[in-house]
Amino acid sequence: MFETGIRQFRMAMAMMWGWHIKPHIIEHMVTDALKTLEEFGTAGDDVQQLLDGPFTDPVARKEYQVRMVQHTARRLLRRSPYYSKLFATHDINPEKLTLENISRIPVTRKEDLLEQPQDFLCSGVQPAIATRTTGTTGQPAEIWLSKYEIDLWPALSALSGLLRGELLPSDRWQVNISSRATAAIQINATIARLTGIRIATLGIIPVEESMDSLSSGDDRSPTLLATYSSYLARLVKEARRRGLSPASFRLRRIDSGGEVLSQALKRATLETLGPALVNDAYGMTEILPMGARICNQGHLHHDLNVGFVEVINLESGQPAAPGELGTLVITPYYPYRECMPIFRYDTRDVVRNLPDEPLTCDLAGISATSNILGKASNLLRVNEQWVTTRDLVEVYEALPSQPWPARFSARAVGDHIEMVVSEEALDQGVTRAQIERRYQEVGLDVRIIDCVTREQDLLRLRPLRTDLLETTFARRT
Amino acid sequence: MDLYQIVFQTVVVFVAALFAPLLSLLYFRRVRLERPALGVFNTRDILLILVFILSLPFLYLILPSYVLTGMLALTFSTALYIALHPFLRARYLWPLVAFLIVGDIVVTRTLMGTTQGWQIYWVFNNIIVLGAAVGISNLYVQGGMHMRQVAWFSLILACYDFFFDIVVPVSAHLADRFHGQPLDAAMGWISGPYSSNLGIGDILVFSLFIISAYKGFGRRGLFASVGVIILCGAILPSLSPLVILPFVRGGIGITIPVQTFFGPFAVLTYYLLRRGGPERSMAQWFRAEAEEGYEPIRVSRRRRAVAPAAAPSLVKAGTGQGD
Numbered sequence: 001m002f003e004t005g006i007r008q009f010r011m012a013m014a015m016m017w018g019w020h021i022k023p024h025i026i027e028h029m030v031t032d033a034l035k036t037l038e039e040f041g042t043a044g045d046d047v048q049q050l051l052d053g054p055f056t057d058p059v060a061r062k063e064y065q066v067r068m069v070q071h072t073a074r075r076l077l078r079r080s081p082y083y084s085k086l087f088a089t090h091d092i093n094p095e096k097l098t099l100e101n102i103s104r105i106p107v108t109r110k111e112d113l114l115e116q117p118q119d120f121l122c123s124g125v126q127p128a129i130a131t132r133t134t135g136t137t138g139q140p141a142e143i144w145l146s147k148y149e150i151d152l153w154p155a156l157s158a159l160s161g162l163l164r165g166e167l168l169p170s171d172r173w174q175v176n177i178s179s180r181a182t183a184a185i186q187i188n189a190t191i192a193r194l195t196g197i198r199i200a201t202l203g204i205i206p207v208e209e210s211m212d213s214l215s216s217g218d219d220r221s222p223t224l225l226a227t228y229s230s231y232l233a234r235l236v237k238e239a240r241r242r243g244l245s246p247a248s249f250r251l252r253r254i255d256s257g258g259e260v261l262s263q264a265l266k267r268a269t270l271e272t273l274g275p276a277l278v279n280d281a282y283g284m285t286e287i288l289p290m291g292a293r294i295c296n297q298g299h300l301h302h303d304l305n306v307g308f309v310e311v312i313n314l315e316s317g318q319p320a321a322p323g324e325l326g327t328l329v330i331t332p333y334y335p336y337r338e339c340m341p342i343f344r345y346d347t348r349d350v351v352r353n354l355p356d357e358p359l360t361c362d363l364a365g366i367s368a369t370s371n372i373l374g375k376a377s378n379l380l381r382v383n384e385q386w387v388t389t390r391d392l393v394e395v396y397e398a399l400p401s402q403p404w405p406a407r408f409s410a411r412a413v414g415d416h417i418e419m420v421v422s423e424e425a426l427d428q429g430v431t432r433a434q435i436e437r438r439y440q441e442v443g444l445d446v447r448i449i450d451c452v453t454r455e456q457d458l459l460r461l462r463p464l465r466t467d468l469l470e471t472t473f474a475r476r477t
Numbered sequence: 478m479d480l481y482q483i484v485f486q487t488v489v490v491f492v493a494a495l496f497a498p499l500l501s502l503l504y505f506r507r508v509r510l511e512r513p514a515l516g517v518f519n520t521r522d523i524l525l526i527l528v529f530i531l532s533l534p535f536l537y538l539i540l541p542s543y544v545l546t547g548m549l550a551l552t553f554s555t556a557l558y559i560a561l562h563p564f565l566r567a568r569y570l571w572p573l574v575a576f577l578i579v580g581d582i583v584v585t586r587t588l589m590g591t592t593q594g595w596q597i598y599w600v601f602n603n604i605i606v607l608g609a610a611v612g613i614s615n616l617y618v619q620g621g622m623h624m625r626q627v628a629w630f631s632l633i634l635a636c637y638d639f640f641f642d643i644v645v646p647v648s649a650h651l652a653d654r655f656h657g658q659p660l661d662a663a664m665g666w667i668s669g670p671y672s673s674n675l676g677i678g679d680i681l682v683f684s685l686f687i688i689s690a691y692k693g694f695g696r697r698g699l700f701a702s703v704g705v706i707i708l709c710g711a712i713l714p715s716l717s718p719l720v721i722l723p724f725v726r727g728g729i730g731i732t733i734p735v736q737t738f739f740g741p742f743a744v745l746t747y748y749l750l751r752r753g754g755p756e757r758s759m760a761q762w763f764r765a766e767a768e769e770g771y772e773p774i775r776v777s778r779r780r781r782a783v784a785p786a787a788a789p790s791l792v793k794a795g796t797g798q799g800d
Contacts, residue, residue, distance in 0.1 A: 001513070001516035001517060001518050001519065001522050001620055001621070002521065002522050002525055003521060004513070004515050004516035004517075005513065005516060008513070008514070008515060029515060032515045032516055032517075033515055035517045035519075036515050036516060036517055036621075038517075038758065038760075039517045039621045039758045039759050039760060040512070040517075040621070040758075040759045040760050040763075041758075041759075041760030041763065041764075042760075043514050043515065044511075044512040044513045044514045044515065044516070045511045045512060045513075045514070046511075046513055046514040047514040047515075163514070163515075
């Protein structure tokens, strides 16, 4: 207990002042957490403070954010060729940075990462492993990580997962994400090693094989599943095709991300696969280890320990007003990003700023935005109003034909939206007119101009991560 | 050796050896102390306490009186805070602690020399030591200390007691050093020419032993631990001066190495209990208590101004919206 106290103190000091965190300290704390859970069944009374820091207090939170933004900028000025040049060009003095004037620094875009990746590598840090974005929104970006980062992130994840009850040592974890997402795979495998959880990293394999594993029906069946929303949709459909019910599974939690998860699909998942929770998580390769999660009222709450979050107006690039749409701009702090850090990275993920009034959700102490509404590049402008991917997906996936995952393409034409849908949308006797009426009911003037049937034509519709299929020979006859 | 002294001593030790542990047990069943987010009491913690315990007496012997009193005041204030925190708000708790500590010091400075003065002194002292033993024993066991650890802790103290009572008689000097000093680390009583007390170390070990035995093995553990404490912690040590002369110090008083009698039997009791099944963890004990319908009457928890807000887990890294 005494040693654990010392470790907690060292971790708290490192977090508060931005000191280099020794990953082995966090790994020891994971062991402490396992022993605590074994002895007491739950973590102790101060667990929330350990997880969240003192950031429920707005004054303490702001002080911390200013300190960490300056600290991170100071290091980038010294170590990052890209940012030292950028700061010099715009006459940025890290000592004078505040949350109010940070918008003087231009945002970093994915194009910058693609054009000059070497300039983002910090001096004095040895890159160890490269991870690529999956490329569903264009050319994949390559992010290099140091050994420090690939040791630290899973240790922090394992600790928070255990203390929040998201992970139990008795869990079995099935991971259906792209095998090219090496950082995520590496993190998940290390989390499993640290916590003693059994993990099966299957990748985006044929859905029948994943379903065989999920529904094996014995105590080896997974209790946790991590996957993309579109792959989850296919799993739900496969389970229904086989006539499976919640009794066929042992799942207690599903972490779904990477794409918009509609309410209809979430409900169907709960009804069919039967987990207690379907968690619509937010994360992104470029901004790792930043993340966010959804509260009981559907807000997206960001991890303020690890980075600074802004929402900027879609057009002006200035801070978005309450209730306004904007894109998430994220700055992971040092010491969480060391090798190829980014500062004010524009994720192009669109959210709506919440109204400027106190939150009443279960995560009310921490600032939030709306859930992710889609990518900025997929926004449609109709009648002076923005239409997001989520607006379209929510209606589409709630159709009686259950066309999961939502495969369509949409474009704004004058005062309406033209959609091409997949043949699945018209199953169960659903007509084009009915679909258009559904959209009209939510105030969207949508016209279905075509229905795609052939497989190669389906790929012309919006890209889905479930299409990053990794073939196997398991079902070869 | 005066037979009345033996009888008086046995009664005092018997009461001190059982009352504090049984009160600690009652507290254990009905009060939940706040525990840190992470951490279980482990062998390294015991080693740390042992180093502290083994070195402290020597400090006591060499430290000036006012420094010693200051250290004891700090130690007892902390222990009393731990014990009383679940029952009293700070505005009542700290004045009460101050009253007990200052009262003990004032009585020691002003009323000693008469039997009544000594008795008032022991009343203050007994309350303070009782509260400290209850608080600390619960802190340790509710923090995850197991009976196995308590038993071995007691055995190590048995060797220590034996060595410093028989081989190098430091304990006798220590008893003399504390005698009549403010905040004597013992529970005791005086009646006419007879005086007896039991050190806080022994009381703490007995309290730990009873609580951990009950937690680990249920009623079987409780009965076994009470029996061993009565026999090996109270009766045998009290009667020992009748047969063991080295404890008698020329009629001016006696110091008995209680743990020397108790330690070996504590270990033996633990291993006998283990034969009936493994020791329960706190989680198993919580479940058993819940099944019996027991709920804590007091739960120690810090008040927080704002509802805690959980930041997101990092477990989902790489499955986010972005690309």
